[in-house]
Amino acid sequence: MAVCPLRSLAKTVVGSSLLWAWGFLCYLSPVLFPSGGAVSASTGLEYGFFASQAAVVVFAVAxxxxxxxxxxxxxxxAFFGAAALIALTTVALVAALRIGALGVVVCCGIVDGICVSLMGVAWGARYSLGSHTIRPLVVVSFLLAYLVYLVVAHMPQPWSAFIVLMLPIGSWALWANDAAARHELSSEVFPAGDDGASSMPGELTAGSWEAKVLPWRPIGVLVAAAFIGNLMASVIMGWAYDAVDSLFYGGVVVCACIATMSLVPLATDRNVLSVGSVYRITLTFTAVGLVAIMVFDGAGVPVGGALVQGSAFFLQVLVFLIITQSTQEQGLSPLLAFSVGQALISAVVVLGNVLGKQVYALFGSGGFVLDVVCGCGLLALFFMLVARASSTEGRPVGHDAAGRAFSVVAQGAKEQGAGSGDDAARAVGSVADASEALMQQRLDRFVETYGLTKREVEVLRYLVRGRSLPYIADVLFVTTGTVKTHTVHIYRKLEVNARQELLDLFEGKQ
Structure with a gap:
């Protein structure tokens, strides 16, 4: 089945942007607020939002x-059910806000948190397929989501509510259509049938489940910055709660500006998207917002608050981008990687907002308190920018144990033959030949012992060398989903659950 890459990428960008836009419109805008009760509705919706974020964390743990x-x-x-539940809870949320049923709002938030997590993983899996050139489309999808928000948020009722209702359904439809077209066999995307293939995980669950290989250091930097941003935004909203709607709207405008600025280098000279550069831009927007509040007091809150709020939003995009990169390069299971990534984002959002409200409750809403909080936040962001900004670039793919051993042996041969260039070259060549011969012997024994197919042996050859699944797919001229399927079959036959277990078994097979 021929697949048009541009059409597939367009479905990916539009479909994922519809999901992101739903989150902004449903929980971070006045679109669903009953008329005449904006403040009370905002308060009730806030409980639902916190419940949804807590559900995301629980989903990842589960x-x-x-x-x-x-x-x-x-x-x-499963994904159609998730989209349908999101649409139904949107209707229930509107009704609950109108009658003030706080319990229903919280229940809707819990359901939304789980279902949106599942659909977020589905789109994350799509972005993790293919080469690194697809990564900038993550930012493009969020930029499109911001534009959808800005348009729909100003539409009259009931049209705006109807569009919000249809966004998750549209997102699922585009994902399902694209997923079916990506692979020649639907079983590589969806478990189907009554035979053994019915228990085969698709592209979301296949891959390595080693959470330790996630880039925890750069993720930690972004999470810490996002926590500070959400803490600052919560304090500012507590100081001017009657302007919460305008702060959210302004924050989305700021997000759109940051996304546009981050994409400009790609449009001009086709540079690779630099997470570190975008991170510095985002912190700069935050710093400008905090300074504006400190200098202009109450008059600076609308603009400064929007800058801080928008920057906190966009730091979450960068976490998603880092997870996408890691999933691509390390061949991780998208269900694991993106569940953990979304859980980290949700945790800092809840923690930052709750602590911000405590600051407001304990110390009041005086201008001095706001200046002190903004000053502390500015100082913290400054030290993070200076000391850790480079960490957001992500870790390069590490070498496997066999690769490191070969490097050590080759280096030793080079040193021993330093007096003769030809001797050194021959020594390195002999080491390479011996290593390849040993590799082939072990592969032959694995075929005999575990009954691996020819294609599985080809995949195994690259897996034990530490190659990522997208790399293997490019070499073998197949899709990443196909490689993940072979990887699952290999793990199952060898009775291992992680790549490190596979390496240990392979190296111990004498």
Whole structure:
């Protein structure tokens, strides 16, 4: 089945942007607020928002816990069910806000948190397929989501509410259509049928489940900065709660500006998207906002608050981008990687907002308190920018144990033959030949012992050398989903659950 790359990429950008836009419009805008009760509705919706973020964290913990016991399987209809539930809870949320049913709002938030996490993983898996050139499209999708927000937020009722209702359904439809077209066999995307393939995980669950290989250091920098941003934004909103809607709207405008600035270098000289550069731009916007509040007091809150709020939003985009990069390069399971990434984002959002409200409750809303908080936040961001900004670039793909051993042996041969260039070259060549011969012997024994197919052996050859799944797909001229399928079959036959276990088994097979 021929697939048009441009059409597939367009579906990816538009479909994922619809999901992001739904989150902004449903929980971070007045679109669903009943007329005449903006403040009370905002307060009720805030509880639902916090419940949804807590549900995201619980979902990630459940995924990790269940995956340790058995292989996870996500069926064809799981994602349609998630989209349908999001649409239904949107209707329930509107009704609950109108009658002031806080319990219903909280329940809707819990359901939304789980379902949006699942759909976020689905789109994350799509972005992790293919080469690194797809990564800038993550920013493009959020930019499009901001534009959708800005348009729909100013539409009259009931049209705006109807569009919000349809966004998750549209997102699912585009994902399902694109997923079916990406692979020649639908079983590589969806578990289907009554045979053994029905228990085969698709592209969301296949891959390595080693959470330790996630780039925790750069993620930690972004998470810490996002926490500070959300803390500052919460304090500012507590100081001017009657302007909360305008702060959210202004924050989305700021996000759109940052996204546009980050994409300008790509449009001019086709540079690779630099997470570190975007991180510095984002912190600069935050710093300008804090300074504006400190200098102009109350008059600076609308603009300064929007800058801080928007920067906090966009730091979450960068976390998603880092997770995408890591999933591509390390061949991680998208269900694991993106569940953890979304959980980290949600945790800092809840923690930052809750602590910000405590600061407001304990010390009051005086201008001096606001200046002190902004000053402390500015100082913290300054030290983070100076000391850790370079960490956001992400870690390069590390070498596997066999590769490191070969490097050490080759270096030793080079040193021993330093007096003769020809001798050194021959020594390195002989080491390479011996290493390849040993590799082939072990592969032959694995074929005999575990009954691996020819294609599985080809994939295994690259897996034990530390190659990522996208790299293997490029070499073998297949899709990343196909490589993930072979990887799952290899893990199952060898009875291992992670790449490190695979390496240990392979190196111990004498």
């Amino acid at each position: 995924v990790i816990a269940v995956s340790r016991r058995r292989a996870l399987v996500l069926g064809r209809w």
